[in-house]
Amino acid sequence: MNSSSLSSLPLRCPLSGSSLELLDNDREILAINEAIGKGDLTLAAGSIPKGAIDSILISADGQNQYPVIDGVPCLLGDFRIVKHEENDSVKTIDLQMSSLQRKQWKAITARYEKWVGGADGIITKVQEEFQRRNTSLLAEVKNGAVILDVGNGGTTSSELLGQKIADSIQTFYALDSSFPMLTRNGIREGQILGDARSIPLSDNSVDYVTINNVLHHLGRHVDAEPSINMKEVFNEAFRVSRSGVIGVEVLVPQIGQQLETLALQFLKFMPTFVYSETFYRNLMTDLGAEVIEFESIFQCKLMTPFKFFPPIMDLPFIQLPAFLMPYSFLFYHLKSNASD
Numbered sequence: 001m002n003s004s005s006l007s008s009l010p011l012r013c014p015l016s017g018s019s020l021e022l023l024d025n026d027r028e029i030l031a032i033n034e035a036i037g038k039g040d041l042t043l044a045a046g047s048i049p050k051g052a053i054d055s056i057l058i059s060a061d062g063q064n065q066y067p068v069i070d071g072v073p074c075l076l077g078d079f080r081i082v083k084h085e086e087n088d089s090v091k092t093i094d095l096q097m098s099s100l101q102r103k104q105w106k107a108i109t110a111r112y113e114k115w116v117g118g119a120d121g122i123i124t125k126v127q128e129e130f131q132r133r134n135t136s137l138l139a140e141v142k143n144g145a146v147i148l149d150v151g152n153g154g155t156t157s158s159e160l161l162g163q164k165i166a167d168s169i170q171t172f173y174a175l176d177s178s179f180p181m182l183t184r185n186g187i188r189e190g191q192i193l194g195d196a197r198s199i200p201l202s203d204n205s206v207d208y209v210t211i212n213n214v215l216h217h218l219g220r221h222v223d224a225e226p227s228i229n230m231k232e233v234f235n236e237a238f239r240v241s242r243s244g245v246i247g248v249e250v251l252v253p254q255i256g257q258q259l260e261t262l263a264l265q266f267l268k269f270m271p272t273f274v275y276s277e278t279f280y281r282n283l284m285t286d287l288g289a290e291v292i293e294f295e296s297i298f299q300c301k302l303m304t305p306f307k308f309f310p311p312i313m314d315l316p317f318i319q320l321p322a323f324l325m326p327y328s329f330l331f332y333h334l335k336s337n338a339s340d
Helices: 003-007 026-038 099-116 122-139 157-161 163-168 227-240 254-267 277-287
Strands: 020-023 041-043 053-059 065-069 081-083 146-150 171-176 191-193 208-212 245-251 290-298 328-335
Touching (some): 026 041, 122 157, 122 208, 146 157, 146 227, 157 163, 157 208, 208 227, 227 245, 277 290
Parallel strands (some): 146 208, 171 191
Antiparallel strands (some): 020 053
């Protein structure tokens, strides 16, 4: 993302909520980079690789400075540029996947694509259904829709929305809290490093927020109320969107959620936790949002029921046909009543 593109983005400081301004004084940027090189300045956690900063964003109140690294605005608290003595040496920040992570990612992706990808895979079919349901909705936005994809993970607009819709939208923003995942495909298409619970965009700055099979990746701690993080994500999505949130989320039956909860008592934390339709129905009631669409579809209805899958992540030696798999997918469109 170049300087002219950055200066036109509706960015805001995730900590103070004030607007962000692009520092365009070459002398000041040089001075900051020299201070970073000397170790006088650094990130709030971790360190900045030499020469990695393209430019700098400063909050209007002058309290916070954020780097733009490899064209990506890094708008997380841990990425603030601070004095060396303010650095949290306990934390570390990885801007790139390690060779081992990259190797594991490629291996997992290959297996994942073999099981659920391709023209007949379940993820492909879910995406096609998501696109079918929302093509007309997005096409109705005058002059092209502005889309924010939360928990993007390096997905392009065409992968998420289909090429036809991607070509018709005005702007696509991709938000993720992981720099390696956000930048893994090398494509720069509106990437912003940030937290979905504190989206670094101004109020009503996009038409729709998309949340595509992200919520189960929020994980669950044994002693935490599971809906708290989700409510924060949705409330932020409502704040930045003009027309609401459209999304899809994988579901398990109520008994499946109960079994996961039982396992949680022993594991204490699960980085992936899949919920039931009842959970999301209650969540959306608690949000007080206008529910425009809320429909779950069994996995076997979206694809051939005789397609075989591993019943648990990464168990290729145990496979079941789709009609015996307990998964379904929830398609939803929510709008905040506060926006009316």
